[in-house]
Amino acid sequence: xxxxxFHIHSNFSDGKHSIPDIVDFYGRRGxxxxxxxxxxxxxxxxxxKAAGVLERTLTxxxxxxxxNILKSEQERAFELYGMLLIPGFEVTKNSISNHRxxxxxxxxxxxxxPADPDVAEIAIRIREQGALSVAAHPLSTQKLEKQTIHLWxxxxxxxxxxxxxxVGSGKHYFQEVEDEGLPILATTDLHHxxxxxxxxxxxxxxxxxGDTLAxxxxxxxxxxxxxxxxxxxxxxxxxxxxxxxxxxLFAPAQSDELESPLGVSA
Amino acid sequence: MLLLNLxxxxxxxxxLHKRRAPSxxxxxxxxxxxxxxxxxxxxxxLRSYFALDPRRVELLFSVENQKDPAFDLIDRxxxxxxxxxxxxxxxxxxxxxxxxxxxxxxxxYQAASSEMxxxxxxxxxxxxxxxxxILDQLNQxxxxxxxxxxxxxxxxxxxxxxxxxxxxxxxxxxxxxxxxYARPFVVGKAMAFRKKQIERFGGLSALSxxxxxxxxxxxxxxxxxxxxxxAAVPIEQPIGRIPVRAFWNRHLRWGRIRKSxxxxxxxxxxxxxxxxxxxxAALWGHGLAALGLLTTLGMLxxxxxxxxxxxxxxxxxxxxxxxxxxxxxxFKELIAIPLWICIGAQDQIEWRGNPYKILPGGKxxx
Numbered sequence: 001x002x003x004x005x006f007h008i009h010s011n012f013s014d015g016k017h018s019i020p021d022i023v024d025f026y027g028r029r030g031x032x033x034x035x036x037x038x039x040x041x042x043x044x045x046x047x048x049k050a051a052g053v054l055e056r057t058l059t060x061x062x063x064x065x066x067x068n069i070l071k072s073e074q075e076r077a078f079e080l081y082g083m084l085l086i087p088g089f090e091v092t093k094n095s096i097s098n099h100r101x102x103x104x105x106x107x108x109x110x111x112x113x114p115a116d117p118d119v120a121e122i123a124i125r126i127r128e129q130g131a132l133s134v135a136a137h138p139l140s141t142q143k144l145e146k147q148t149i150h151l152w153x154x155x156x157x158x159x160x161x162x163x164x165x166x167v168g169s170g171k172h173y174f175q176e177v178e179d180e181g182l183p184i185l186a187t188t189d190l191h192h193x194x195x196x197x198x199x200x201x202x203x204x205x206x207x208x209x210g211d212t213l214a215x216x217x218x219x220x221x222x223x224x225x226x227x228x229x230x231x232x233x234x235x236x237x238x239x240x241x242x243x244x245x246x247x248x249l250f251a252p253a254q255s256d257e258l259e260s261p262l263g264v265s266a
Numbered sequence: 267m268l269l270l271n272l273x274x275x276x277x278x279x280x281x282l283h284k285r286r287a288p289s290x291x292x293x294x295x296x297x298x299x300x301x302x303x304x305x306x307x308x309x310x311x312l313r314s315y316f317a318l319d320p321r322r323v324e325l326l327f328s329v330e331n332q333k334d335p336a337f338d339l340i341d342r343x344x345x346x347x348x349x350x351x352x353x354x355x356x357x358x359x360x361x362x363x364x365x366x367x368x369x370x371x372x373x374x375y376q377a378a379s380s381e382m383x384x385x386x387x388x389x390x391x392x393x394x395x396x397x398x399x400i401l402d403q404l405n406q407x408x409x410x411x412x413x414x415x416x417x418x419x420x421x422x423x424x425x426x427x428x429x430x431x432x433x434x435x436x437x438x439x440x441x442x443x444x445x446x447y448a449r450p451f452v453v454g455k456a457m458a459f460r461k462k463q464i465e466r467f468g469g470l471s472a473l474s475x476x477x478x479x480x481x482x483x484x485x486x487x488x489x490x491x492x493x494x495x496x497a498a499v500p501i502e503q504p505i506g507r508i509p510v511r512a513f514w515n516r517h518l519r520w521g522r523i524r525k526s527x528x529x530x531x532x533x534x535x536x537x538x539x540x541x542x543x544x545x546x547a548a549l550w551g552h553g554l555a556a557l558g559l560l561t562t563l564g565m566l567x568x569x570x571x572x573x574x575x576x577x578x579x580x581x582x583x584x585x586x587x588x589x590x591x592x593x594x595x596x597f598k599e600l601i602a603i604p605l606w607i608c609i610g611a612q613d614q615i616e617w618r619g620n621p622y623k624i625l626p627g628g629k630x631x632x
Contacts, residue, residue: 011489018491020466052626053530061627064475065486068468 002032003232004201004220006086007105007136007166007187012066013038013090014056016192023073025193027081033203033220034077035086036070037105042115047094058089063112074213084207084217090136091115091122094146102150103136105166105187108221119151123161132221134185135162137169139176155180164224168199168231185224186231196236204228267543267559271566274439277446278570281415281496293401295458296324296378297392298385300370301336302618305389306506307420309339314391316347323397325352326374330366332356336388353377363474364630366618367454375470384458389503390416392456396499400458403495410463410487413480414456414497415441418505419578425508427594432517433503434574435567435595440538441496450494452484456501459483466490476628477617478523485527502578514605519617521609526624536606540564541599564595 009015010022017025019036026034041057042048051057058066070087077085091104093115102119108131113122123133138152151158151165159182167177168186177184186199205223210216223229297315305311315325327340340354353374360372371385382404386392396414403412418433420426444451457480464470467486473479484494525532536542540563547556568591613624623631 011491018489021491059627061476061625061629062485062489065467065472065482065489068472069466069486069490072466072468 001230002203002205002207002220003030003234004033004203005031005188005190006033006035006088006107006134006185006201006224007037007090007169008034008190009038009090010036012036012058012062013051014191019069019073020076022190023077023081023083023085027077027083031081031083032205032207033084033086033217035088035105035107037088037090037107038066039092040089040113040115041092041094044116045093045095047096048092048115051092051094057092060112067110078213084213084220086217086220088131089113091126093119093150094148098140098147098149099153100150101146101148103148104151104162105134105136107132107134107224108217119154120158120161123158127161127163130221132163132224133161135165136187137172137174137189138165139174141169141172143172152176155182164227164229168201168233170195170198173199173231183227184231185229188234193236196234198234200232200234202230202232204230267540267563270443270538271439271563273447274443275570277442278415278438280446281442282498282500293382293405294322294324294380295382295384295397295401295404296326296374296380297397298371298374298378298383299325299327299388300367300374300385301327301329301340301388302334302366302370304335304339306508307504308336308388309343311389311391311504312340312343314393315386316343316350316352318392318394318397320349320351322394322401323351324379325350326355326377327352328355328357328370328374330356330370331358362471364622364632365474365477365479366620368470368474368479372470378461381461382458383461383464384456385454386457386501387455390455391502391504393499393502396456396497396501399497399499400456403497404458404460406493406495408491408493409495410459410490410492411452411483412456412458412495412497413445413450413452413484415500416453416455416503417500417574417578418503419575420504420506421590422505423507423509424594425510425513426505427590428510428513428598429505429508429516430575431567431571431591431594431598432513433505434571436538436598438570438574445494445496449488450484450496452480452494454480455503456497457483459487463487463490463492475630477615477622477624477630478527478628481523481527482628500574514601515616517605518608519615521605522613522615522624523628525609526613526626527628529626532609536603539599539602539606540567541602544599564592567595568592 010019039057041051074085077083086107087109088107093102095101104122106126110129113125126133135151140147164185165177165182167174167184169189186201188198203223205219207216210219329337355373357370357373360369362369362372400412416433418430421430473482476482544556544560547559615622625631
């Protein structure tokens with residue numbers, strides 16, 4: 001069983017921290033696998049172009065640099081902490097209408113995927129490169145922020161194209177996703193270390209079965225596909241203040257106030 | 267505008283009066299010099315590098331092939347300075363990407379025997395104190411890249427005076443301001459790093475897709491959470507003779523590169539031009555205030571020009587130089603807005619005879 005977080009933003013988009021800092025932060029907390037998933041915005045819409053000008057998105061110009069840094073950090077993360085770093089991005093389609101906004105997390109990517117086509121085509125393109133497509137925060141988080149409910153509105157049509165739907169995002173739990181019987185994943189959607197107290201996923205995998213870094217990552221991705229997942233609330237005692245600092249992982253069975261909504265314990 | 271001047275002076279003072287850490291005597295730095303053709307004052311510039319302490323400096327010159335006129339010059343200098351730790355390398359056939367300078371550098375980078383690397387353009391002169399300071403900065407924790415402020419010297423034509431005025435006033439102020447208070451940027455005249463740090467983002471190959479490999483190196487280390495540091499000693503760029511047309515073309519190229527990398531900064535650039543505020547004052551009907559502002563800003567820049575070039579100029583400043591400065595400063599201000607408009611009009615550039623298109627984000631398309 002490993003603790004994972006598959007939705008993290010770095011300073012390549014709107015995250016505060018660099019990829020090496022994120023690796024050290026999670027590595028020192030004993031995580032088994034994480035994914036860096038920076039925003040990849042549309043190139044033709046006003047909001048997408050604004051994100052480009054404000055440097056809040058991956059672009060074709062910095063994408064190779066992003067992959068290079070992920071690759072070198074992947075090796076460092078494994079050597080130093082035995083932690084897997086999965087390359088990803090979050091295809092970001094923002095609109096003034098919540099019903100037209102959709103975010104798709106891609107895990108295990110190798111190539112650029114344009115954000116402008118329809119979400120179904122994007123999910124297909126993500127999966128064509130062997131990556132996972134995950135519907136990010138598909139329901140309202142009840143917070144004063146952009147809501148992305150386009151995928152939820154089309155959930156029946158899109159169900160076969162997505163490997164998982166975020167059931168936990170930050171501190172919010174989407175009961176409807178669980179009730180709908182969709183494949184699930186719980187993540188932090190971390191932008192800074194202060195957001196560390198949030199939903200994560202425990203993954204039932206045997207990493208020793210893989211002999212290379214790539215095969216170990218494949219085992220992790222397959223475990224998500226096969227839904228060997230247990231949403232778990234993680235509490236950061238010192239509110240994400242960088243190391244050194246005390247930390248505790250509260251597995252649902254050990255926590256009185258935060259029992260796993262799925263009724264499973266770590 | 268006056269506040270901007272005060273802040274930039276404060277930033278410059280901070281860089282040039284930085285406390286130096288004690289240097290480590292056994293450290294070596296490999297200086298990579300990509301060469302193509304015979305630039306004005308090339309021989310004198312290169313001699314300044316041969317004069318550096320060979321116990322501290324390894325010189326690696328690279329030319330594309332033996333037909334390059336710089337080949338014979340380096341060959342001669344190598345014989346003239348047998349004690350220098352120096353090599354000449356041929357880069358023919360190396361193709362990391364569309365940036366010819368990076369392709370030219372590749373073999374020298376491979377041959378470098380030190381972990382500390384400095385890339386320096388051919389049209390610069392270095393001093394031992396600059397090298398010592400760069401080594402000190404590289405030893406600071408969290409250092410990604412070390413760069414240096416540029417001071418233009420020895421202008422010998424009207425185009426060269428324009429370039430010198432630009433380098434020693436506007437460019438100097440903006441670089442100091444940016445590196446002190448905003449996002450630091452790196453200039454290829456002096457760019458130093460540790461090999462292991464740039465290998466973390468893909469090494470030279472990762473930079474070869476961009477014309478502004480220096481800017482991208484700064485960007486990459488910033489993404490890695492490392493710092494861009496500015497040396498306490500400026501690097502000298504002797505300008506010599508260049509036509510006004512060459513000044514215009516060079517800044518058209520640099521401007522378009524800037525626009526592709528940081529479009530927002532380019533959009534607001536005119537508010538940093540003295541002429542913009544003089545124009546605003548005149549437009550409001552305050553002719554006298556406009557004239558006063560023009561004179562004040564010109565004199566402040568004149569003072570900065572004098573202070574910046576003083577350490578590099580052997581002869582005392584003459585009255586003629588003052589007139590040359592004033593004329594060049596006024597002319598540069600007059601063309602600042604038209605140049606800004608021309609930069610915005612297109613994305614095409616020409617560099618060393620080759621046409622390129624710069625894509626958003628700074629990637630080159632041949």
